Each structure stands twice: as structure tokens, then as C-alpha cells.
Amino acid sequence: MPVIAFSEEQSMLLDTAMDFCAKEAPVAGLRASIQDGLEFNGARWQAMTDLGWLGIGIPEQYGGLGMTLADAVPVAEALGRYLVPSPFVATTIAAQALMACGSPEQQSQWLPRVASGSIASLALWEPSGSWSLADTEAALTKTGDQLTLSGQKVFVEAAEEATLLMVAARFEGNVRLCLVERAQIAESAIQRESVIDETRRSFSVTFDHLVLDQAALCPGLAFDVIENASLLLSSAESSGGIAGVLGVVVDYLKTRKQFDRYIGAYQALKHPTVDILMGSEMARAYVYHAATEWAAGAELETIENAVRMAKACATEQFAEAGDRAVQFHGGFGFTYDCDAQLYLRRALWNQYQFGDERYQRSRLADVMLAAS
Amino acid sequence: MTSQKILDEFRTEVRAWLADNTPPDPGFLLPETFMEVGTDQQFEFLRNWQRTVYEAGYLGMAWPSEYGGGGQPQAFQDIVNHEMAAARVPFVPNTIGLNWAGPLILDMGTEEDKQRYIKNILSAEDIWCQGFSEPDNGSDLGNAQVRAVRDGDEYVVNGSKIWTSLGAYAKYMILLARTSSDGPNKYAGLTFFLAPMQVAGVDPVPIKKLTGEYGFCQTYFSDARIPASCRLGAEGEGWSVAMKTLMFERGAIGGQAGGLSAMDLNINDIIELARRSRRNGRPALEDPLTRDELMKLILEAKGNQLMGAKSRIPALCQDWPTAVPMSGKLRGSELKRKMTRFALSLQGANGARYISDDAIDGGKWQRSYLNAFSGTIGGGTTQIQKNILGERVLGLPKS
Ligand SMILES: Cc1cc2nc3c(=O)[nH]c(=O)nc-3n(C[C@H](O)[C@H](O)[C@H](O)COP(=O)(O)OP(=O)(O)OC[C@H]3O[C@@H](n4cnc5c(N)ncnc54)[C@H](O)[C@@H]3O)c2cc1C
Numbered sequence: 021m022p023v024i025a026f027s028e029e030q031s032m033l034l035d036t037a038m039d040f041c042a043k044e045a046p047v048a049g050l051r052a053s054i055q056d057g058l059e060f061n062g063a064r065w066q067a068m069t070d071l072g073w074l075g076i077g078i079p080e081q082y083g084g085l086g087m088t089l090a091d092a093v094p095v096a097e098a099l100g101r102y103l104v105p106s107p108f109v110a111t112t113i114a115a116q117a118l119m120a121c122g123s124p125e126q127q128s129q130w131l132p133r134v135a136s137g138s139i140a141s142l143a144l145w146e147p148s149g150s151w152s153l154a155d156t157e158a159a160l161t162k163t164g165d166q167l168t169l170s171g172q173k174v175f176v177e178a179a180e181e182a183t184l185l186m187v188a189a190r191f192e193g194n195v196r197l198c199l200v201e202r203a204q205i206a207e208s209a210i211q212r213e214s215v216i217d218e219t220r221r222s223f224s225v226t227f228d229h230l231v232l233d234q235a236a237l238c239p240g241l242a243f244d245v246i247e248n249a250s251l252l253l254s255s256a257e258s259s260g261g262i263a264g265v266l267g268v269v270v271d272y273l274k275t276r277k278q279f280d281r282y283i284g285a286y287q288a289l290k291h292p293t294v295d296i297l298m299g300s301e302m303a304r305a306y307v308y309h310a311a312t313e314w315a316a317g318a319e320l321e322t323i324e325n326a327v328r329m330a331k332a333c334a335t336e337q338f339a340e341a342g343d344r345a346v347q348f349h350g351g352f353g354f355t356y357d358c359d360a361q362l363y364l365r366r367a368l369w370n371q372y373q374f375g376d377e378r379y380q381r382s383r384l385a386d387v388m389l390a391a392s
Numbered sequence: 393m394t395s396q397k398i399l400d401e402f403r404t405e406v407r408a409w410l411a412d413n414t415p416p417d418p419g420f421l422l423p424e425t426f427m428e429v430g431t432d433q434q435f436e437f438l439r440n441w442q443r444t445v446y447e448a449g450y451l452g453m454a455w456p457s458e459y460g461g462g463g464q465p466q467a468f469q470d471i472v473n474h475e476m477a478a479a480r481v482p483f484v485p486n487t488i489g490l491n492w493a494g495p496l497i498l499d500m501g502t503e504e505d506k507q508r509y510i511k512n513i514l515s516a517e518d519i520w521c522q523g524f525s526e527p528d529n530g531s532d533l534g535n536a537q538v539r540a541v542r543d544g545d546e547y548v549v550n551g552s553k554i555w556t557s558l559g560a561y562a563k564y565m566i567l568l569a570r571t572s573s574d575g576p577n578k579y580a581g582l583t584f585f586l587a588p589m590q591v592a593g594v595d596p597v598p599i600k601k602l603t604g605e606y607g608f609c610q611t612y613f614s615d616a617r618i619p620a621s622c623r624l625g626a627e628g629e630g631w632s633v634a635m636k637t638l639m640f641e642r643g644a645i646g647g648q649a650g651g652l653s654a655m656d657l658n659i660n661d662i663i664e665l666a667r668r669s670r671r672n673g674r675p676a677l678e679d680p681l682t683r684d685e686l687m688k689l690i691l692e693a694k695g696n697q698l699m700g701a702k703s704r705i706p707a708l709c710q711d712w713p714t715a716v717p718m719s720g721k722l723r724g725s726e727l728k729r730k731m732t733r734f735a736l737s738l739q740g741a742n743g744a745r746y747i748s749d750d751a752i753d754g755g756k757w758q759r760s761y762l763n764a765f766s767g768t769i770g771g772g773t774t775q776i777q778k779n780i781l782g783e784r785v786l787g788l789p790k791s
Contacts, residue, residue: 022701023697023698023701024698024701024702024705024708026705026707026708031707034707263711270786270787270788273788273789274787274788274789281789282788282789284782284788284789285788285789285790285791286791287775287778287779287791290778290779290782290783290788290791291775291778291779291782293782293786293788294778294781294782294785294786297712297715297781297785297786298715298719298723301699301702301712301715301716301719302695302696302698302699304702304708305695305698305699305701305702306695306698308702308705308708309698309701329691329694329695332687332691333691333695378684381683381684381687381688381691382680382683382684382687384687384690384691385683385684385686385687388687388690389663389666389677389683389686389687
């Protein structure tokens with residue numbers, strides 16, 4: 021098996037997604053939509069659904085395209101490159117969670133809806149900010165043949181426009197997922213969060229003794245699959261983001277003049293820009309390596325290592341690239357109008373979701389640096 | 393395409409051959425790269441090893457058979473290179489011939505050049521060196537000033553080249569010299585030669601390097617006469633030939649004969665060292681800071697390999713197609729410097745020892761770290777590589 025494989029399908033998806041984003045969601049339009057409160061863009065979502073993207077990782081029997089998550093990687097990369105606000109990644113990961121943890125009934129009820137454009141999102145994290153699900157405090161309790169859900173979830177993407185939330189909560193000693201329909205949640209329980217990446221619609225969702233049917237409980241405990249899927253797509257987004265911000269930096273270095281020279285002639289800028297290029301190439305290599313392992317159905321531990329490495333590399337490099345991009349634009353870089361901030365703020369979100377590079381390295385060290 | 397089965401069989405054959413034929417530890421310190429061959433003893437040992445490898449058919453496998461090569465697909469040589477590194481065998485010393493001058497001669501030499509030079513490069517009969525850098529002109533190679541003046545069927549050469557690796561053992565030098573100073577720019581007056589070293593007026597004088605050992609020379613030319621037929625390319629076209637040489641040298645284009653040109657150092661060696669080291673009364677491998685640093689190096693090493701794999705998939709290289717092939721030397725040499733430097737930090741106070749029985753692993757890490765600069769300086773410094781990548785890959789203005 022090659023360490024990196026890239027299929028015709030992936031290649032076509034990459035081309036289509038890049039074209040789509042450049043035309044339908046150019047970075048130039050982003051600031052205006054942020055100013056307008058970054059409303060959910062239903063028309064764009066419909067177009068993405070029509071392209072079949074929401075069904076990429078979903079089996080054909082449930083109305084999907086029957087490909088693997090590796091085929092969603094090029095799409096996530098393109099969305100990352102153009103900083104497109106979209107619940108694509110959230111929904112795609114939620115579908116993976118359904119496939120990994122849902123009962124057959126839950127899957128046949130929800131996967132076809134997701135494939136045809138119903139937004140789904142995971143509600144995993146809590147105000148403590150811990151990256152470990154072991155720290156989950158939200159709780160499900162059983163009363164008769166019903167369940168009661170209490171607790172607060174944060175960083176829930178697209179909660180308002182979602183049809184389905186998959187909520188992690190403690191149940192009889194384990195952390196489990198349960199399915200909550202958006203319609204079951206009161207408007208007031210959903211609050212938009214102020215987050216560093218203004219291209220994200222992130223919400224806090226509070227559950228106060230919400231009563232659920234027993235059938236809402238997911239039987240599976242495969243949170244490792246969910247984490248792997250999240251790390252893979254987050255890394256893909258970051259890989260796209262680095263390529264995007266590198267383009268912004270290179271353009272500025274070739275057009276801005278000081279002391280009668282283009283600033284790109286100064287090595288203090290040129291050399292770190294080459295470092296960004298190297299980081300970009302490496303992140304992308306890691307991302308497609310992890311995608312290759314996923315598509316080949318490698319052992320879970322192999323996939324976990326590959327996605328953690330991808331995440332460690334991609335978000336560290338993206339954050340550094342964003343940081344340098346601001347600096348290299350001088351006073352303009354300090355402004356809201358400069359695109360550099362958009363990338364830096366996106367990079368910081370990606371860095372601090374699902375574990376930053378140091379966290380990934382420490383998890384990798386546990387596997388790769390056994391004491392004896 | 394050669395079938396996978398044939399390649400797999402070949403791999404097995406190579407492994408077995410290496411297991412049976414790798415020479416035992418000679419009992420003296422071997423150099424780490426071809427740039428550090430400092431004693432006759434080291435040189436003879438490595439030259440014999442190259443001859444053995446060539447005679448077994450494992451060098452120049454993809455070079456044309458009429459000149460002494462194997463006439464086979466490159467895939468076979470790639471397997472040999474990989475297996476040699478994996479088996480930690482000594483390197484083959486004639487790197488400049490095998491991987492820079494050889495491909496250049498095959499690419500643009502005359503039929504006579506090919507007949508004359510190629511086989512002896514492979515067998516290590518003729519060692520080659522490179523005369524590019526000068527005392528006053530290193531990174532600014534285009535400003536080279538060693539003079540070559542045409543006189544009948546000969547050129548008369550004067551001046552000096554420096555940092556000539558293998559200069560003391562070489563029979564030929566790829567030489568960049570100035571045949572004119574009147575051109576429109578400094579590059580126009582340069583001419584490229586396949587120059588004999590063992591003629592009157594050529595004097596390579598060994599220079600002691602930072603490790604205290606020898607490895608390169610200053611090569612003095614005083615009225616040295618070389619035949620005009622040694623010229624490669626036309627008079628005044630030396631710069632473009634030199635640039636092509638550097639492409640071979642930095643691995644940016646293929647066509648090399650192959651073989652290892654340096655002792656392999658890989659991250660597992662550092663992990664193993666960390667396993668033996670102690671920090672705060674515990675194995676260093678349990679120290680969180682050490683673990684994090686190690687993981688960074690592991691990730692960089694693995695990332696470099698994966699970049700190579702990615703570069704073979706054009707659809708994933710559309711933005712900057714040459715970024716990976718053009719940065720191989722930069723990434724590899726900088727990683728090696730970081731790894732060896734980190735290795736010292738694992739040794740506590742013993743980090744301060746040097747080659748001796750008291751030092752950890754005989755002081756090989758200290759020596760390796762000092763030698764690692766050969767990669768970050770030789771062949772165009774890291775800073776120059778970054779200029780090249782910034783300008784040729786990213787299209788940034790010249791510095
Ligand atoms: C072990 C070893 C083996 C070698 N073997 C050979 C050989 O066989 N044949 C041969 O011809 N040469 C050889 N070299 C020489 C090598 O190619 C040169 O040392 C190298 O190109 C740098 O030139 P220099 O030494 O003159 O340094 P300089 O060019 O003087 O550089 C000094 C410092 O300035 C920096 N610098 C210079 N110009 C720039 C710039 N434009 N932008 C930014 N920074 C800059 C450099 O990076 C360096 O840090 C060898 C060198 C070493 C270390």
C-alpha cells in the first residue's frame with residue numbers, strides 16, 4: 021500500500037470544491053457576511069447538498085455516495101482554503117458518529133436525512149475546555165422508560181440551523197451519545213457564542229432536565245472513531261487554510277514596496293515565508309497520508325496515530341502562518357480589513373479544537389515512546 | 393513497468409547480499425559523509441567497499457550498460473539505496489562522480505567522455521571532486537575568479553579553489569573557471585571543465601575542519617595546463633552547466649548513479665539514546681519535555697518522508713510543483729543538525745565530552761553534530777536554499 025494514495029474521485033472532488041468555493045464563497049465577501057451576523061447561508065448549503073457532498077461518507081443504502089471519509093478530505097481542504105462558513109465538517113462528522121455509535125434504527129432514520137441536507141452536529145465539549153471526554157459532566161438519567169438530559173454544551177457548531185444534535189453525556193458510568201432533535205430544544209437554550217473565528221457559527225446549548233425517549237440513546241461507545249474523524253477533517257481544513265494564507269502573504273510580498281524595493285526581497289520576510297511553504301507542504305502530506313490510512317481501513321490505532329500527527333502538524337503550521345501573515349502586512353495587518361486576521365483567527369480555532377499540537381504530541385508519545 | 397514480484401524478489405536478494413558482504417567494523421572511526429574522508433585508511437576502506445558494491449551490480453543500475461551501467465529501471469537502484477540505508481552499511485565515497493559529474497557527463501558529454509569516465513566513476517577507480525567555491529566567492533558562485541586562459545590546445549589555469557571535498561584523492565575535478573571578464577555580466581565569462589587533478593601545477597592542500605579531522609582541501613592552480621578537450625559545453629556557458637550540476641547535487645532532478653553518500657542517521661538512534669539517558673533521577677524518556685522534543689523530531693522526520701511521497705502525486709502539487717524536490721537538501725540537512733544537537737542534550741554533563749572512550753558512544757554524537765554543518769553549508773547554505781525557494785518556487789523578488 022502506498023503511504024499516500026490520491027484517487028481520481030478525490031482529485032475530481034478537489035477540483036470541483038476549489039472551483040465552487042472560489043465562485044460561490046470568495047474570501048472577499050466574507051467580511052460583509054460577518055458584519056451581517058454571519059447568518060446561515062441556506063442557498064449555499066443547498067448547492068453543496070446538490071453536489072452530493074453531504075453523502076460522501078454515507079453508505080449507498082442510506083442514500084449516500086458510499087465513499088469514505090477520505091473523500092471528504094479534499095472538500096474540507098477547499099472549504100478551509102476559502103474560509104467558507106459551513107456546517108459541512110460538523111455534519112459529516114456527525115454522520116460518522118451515527119455510523120460508529122448509532123443503532124440500525126437510528127442510522128436508517130437519520131443518515132438518509134443527513135445525506136439529503138439535514139444539518140447534524142455533535143455537542144461534545146463543556147465549559148471546562150477540556151479536550152478529554154472523560155471530563156464530561158452532562159448527565160443522562162433514567163426515569164421509568166424515559167431519559168432525562170442535563171448539562172451545558174459549548175462550541176456546538178450550527179446548533180441553530182441543525183435538525184439533529186448528538187450530545188455526549190454520562191450514562192450509568194460511561195460517556196454515551198444521545199440524539200436530540202433541534203425541535204425539542206427551546207430557543208432560549210441556544211446561545212450564539214463569541215468565538216475567535218468569526219467565520220464559525222458556534223453555540224452554547226443548555227439542557228435542563230430535557231426528557232428524551234429511550235430510543236434516543238446511541239448504543240455504541242466508539243468515541244475514538246469520532247475523534248479520528250474530527251482530527252482528520254480539522255487537519256484538512258487547516259491544510260487548506262495554510263495554502264490560502266500563504267497565497268495572501270506571497271501576493272503582498274510581491275506588491276508592497278518599501279525603501280524602493282518589494283518587501284519580498286527582504287530575507288527577514290522571504291525566509292519565514294519559505295518556512296510557511298514547507299509547513300504547508302508537510303501538513304498536506306500528513307493529511308493525505310492519514311486519509312489514505314482511513315480509506316484503506318487500517319487498524320484504529322494506525323489511523324489514530326496518523327490523524328494525530330496530521331493535526332499536530334497542520335494546526336501548528338497554520339497558526340504560525342497566520343501569525344506571520346499579520347506581521348508581514350505591517351500596519352495594515354493590524355486592521356480588521358486585512359485578510360490575515362481572518363486566517364489567523366481561523367487557525368486559532370482549529371488549533372484549540374480537538375487538542376492542540378502539544379496535546380497531540382503527548383498522546384502520540386504515549387504510543388510511540390514507550391519507556392522500555 | 394517492472395512487476396512488483398520481481399522487485400520484491402530483488403529486494404530479498406539485495407538484503408541477503410548486504411548481510412553477507414558488508415565489511416566488518418574496521419576498528420577505526422569512519423567518516424560520516426563523503427565530505428569528511430580525512431585519512432588514507434578511511435579512503436581505501438571506502439573505495440574498496442564501493443568497488444565491491446559496483447562489482448555486485450548494485451551501483452549505476454539505471455545507467456546505460458554500454459558505459460558500465462546496469463541498463464535497468466531506476467526502481468532497482470532505488471531499492472538498493474533504501475536497503476543500504478536500512479542496513480546501515482558504509483557509504484560509497486565517489487559521490488561527486490556518481491551523483492553529480494556522472495549524470496552531467498551522461499547528459500551532455502561527448503561519446504568519448506562517456507566511454508572514458510563513466511565506468512571508472514562507478515568502480516571508484518577515478519575519484520572526482522568539485523572545484524566551484526573559492527576563498528572569496530562561495531555563495532556568490534557566479535563571481536568565481538580562477539582564470540583559465542586558452543593557449544593552443546590547452547588552457548592555462550591559475551588561482552585557487554577551496555573546500556574541495558576528496559580533493560586529496562581525486563583524479564578529476566569538475567571545475568568552474570573564468571575564461572573572460574568582458575562579458576555583459578559576471579556569469580557570461582565562466583566555462584566548465586572536466587579537469588585532470590594529477591598534472592603539474594595542481595596542488596590540493598588538506599584543511600583541518602572543525603572536528604579536528606581532515607576532509608577537504610584548498611586546491612591551488614599555478615600555470616596548470618589542461619587539454620582544451622576537457623571543456624564541457626562551450627566557452628562562456630559554464631554557468632548553465634554549473635546550475636545543472638547543482639540540480640543533480642541537490643537531488644532536484646534524477647539521473648544519479650545511487651548508493652549511499654552518507655552514513656544513515658535516523659530518529660530511532662536518538663530515541664534509543666534517550667532510552668539510555670537519565671534526567672532528574674529517571675529515564676530521560678519519561679521526562680515530558682524530552683518526550684515533546686523527541687516527538688517534534690519524529691514528526692519532522694516522518695513529515696519529510698511523506699512530502700516525498702506527496703511529490704509523486706501531481707494532483708497534490710499544483711500550487712507549487714517544485715517545492716518538495718527543490719527543498720530536499722534544506723530539509724534533510726537541517727533536520728540532521730537538529731537531531732544531532734538534541735542528542736548532546738540527552739547526555740547531561742557528558743554532553744561536553746568529545747571523541748574518547750569516556751564519552752557516550754565514544755563521542756560520536758558530538759562529532760556528528762559538528763559534522764552536520766557540512767550539510768547546512770556545503771552545496772549551497774541553508775540561507776541560499778531559502779533564497780532559491782523563495783525566488784524560484786514562490787516567485788518572490790530577488791534579494
Ligand atoms: C563540508 C563542506 C564541503 C564542501 N565541499 C565543497 C566541494 O567539494 N567543492 C566546492 O566547490 N565547494 C565545497 N564546499 C563549499 C560550499 O559550497 C560553500 O562553503 C558554500 O557555498 C558557502 O560559501 P562560503 O563558504 O564562501 O560562505 P559565504 O558565501 O561567505 O557565506 C557566509 C554566510 O553568509 C550567508 N550568505 C551569503 N550570501 C547570502 C545571501 N545572498 N543571502 C543570505 N545569506 C547569505 C551564508 O548563508 C553564510 O551563512 C564545501 C563546504 C563544506 C562546509
